[in-house]
Amino acid sequence: MTKISEHIDGRNLRSINTRKRLLAAGYDIFIEFGFQKATISQIIKKAKTGYGTAYIHFSGKDDLLIVLMDDVMNRFYEIAKMSFEPTSKQEAIDMITMQTRLFLENAIQEQAIMQVFMEAIRHSDKVQEKWIEIRESFVEQIAKDVAYAQKTGLARTDLDNYLVARNWFSLNESHLWDIVNQTNKHSISEITHNITALYTGGLYF
Incomplete structure (x- = not known):
């Protein structure tokens, strides 16, 4: 035996x-x-x-790349899953600012393989489907954080938490690809400050 x-x-x-x-x-x-x-x-x-x-x-290079994509994007997702239980608007702003900065800095560290992902998303249906799945996991996590802020009286309740989350991730995703393509004209600090101020200013009291 x-x-x-x-x-x-x-x-x-x-x-x-x-x-x-x-x-x-x-x-x-x-x-x-x-x-x-x-x-x-x-x-x-x-x-x-x-x-x-x-x-x-x-079964082929598409499947292999999808596994690599999962592995790399899990490092980004760990940032999204960071504990989010603010007790004030300023604490929420500080936490969101930190998450945003870490997310965008990670794009710099993973730039080479992220360029491959971007190309593959355009040319492979399988990879594109995987990216949609990954995007949705981020949106769902952000929606939970928004719902928590709404429940604790820190954020506006007239806004749909899922739609807010989708818009917030789309904004971060846009800057993510700009960084990967090296087309961003501003520093990570400038981008972080501006998009965080825009997001929190419209959501939090």
């Missing part, structure tokens, strides 16, 4: 390591060649694994 368990554990470990190699290779290949020019063959070769083994884990 022990030998069977050891055999299964060893096989699972090899499978996990193969998957990790494919993802690491994919990350490098995508950044070097971009989404459209990158091929699954290049990724498999760099990962030093067989085609049959590789296709057990991923």
